[in-house]
Amino acid sequence: MAGPSVFIDTQNPGEGVTASTRVSNNYTLNNFNVSGTCGQGGRFIYIDPRAVLGLERVASALGTRPGINSGYRSPGCNRRVGGATYSRHMSGAAFDIAPPGGTENRCDVVRACRTAGAGFIMTYGRSTHVHCDWGSSRGESHSESGLSC
Numbered sequence: 001m002a003g004p005s006v007f008i009d010t011q012n013p014g015e016g017v018t019a020s021t022r023v024s025n026n027y028t029l030n031n032f033n034v035s036g037t038c039g040q041g042g043r044f045i046y047i048d049p050r051a052v053l054g055l056e057r058v059a060s061a062l063g064t065r066p067g068i069n070s071g072y073r074s075p076g077c078n079r080r081v082g083g084a085t086y087s088r089h090m091s092g093a094a095f096d097i098a099p100p101g102g103t104e105n106r107c108d109v110v111r112a113c114r115t116a117g118a119g120f121i122m123t124y125g126r127s128t129h130v131h132c133d134w135g136s137s138r139g140e141s142h143s144e145s146g147l148s149c
């Protein structure tokens with residue numbers, strides 16, 4: 001299994017490719033092109049194959065396919081949603097994962113992301129999702145912020 005390794009023009013994704021084309025066991029291209037209040041993350045999107053693999057491992061650990069609140073974000077979208085300056089969403093390496101069954105199950109996602117080798121896991125306030133990323137510049141280190149799970 002491998003995710004796309006180039007920018008994809010979502011308005012012209014290539015012969016035989018549509019928004020509903022499956023890019024991994026559980027997810028389609030369209031599932032990754034979401035970003036909260038932006039609607040779509042951008043016309044041109046990039047998803048890090050390691051993050052796709054990580055997300056599939058999260059689904060395996062949870063035993064179900066979690067929803068994605070935010071995947072790829074263009075720099076403009078990232079600014080509009082108040083994302084971090086160097087947000088991993090802009091490099092396609094981060095997913096905001098909705099806990100199956102509701103917000104009270106956020107720790108299930110935190111633990112699943114740990115199992116899936118995420119480099120950084122974050123929850124904050126009463127957020128309805130868990131941010132998990134597989135960004136390369138964090139190297140092999142692992143850090144977490146927010147809930148103690």
Ligand SMILES: [Zn+2]
Pocket residue numbers: 070089094095096131132
């Ligand atoms: Zn995030």
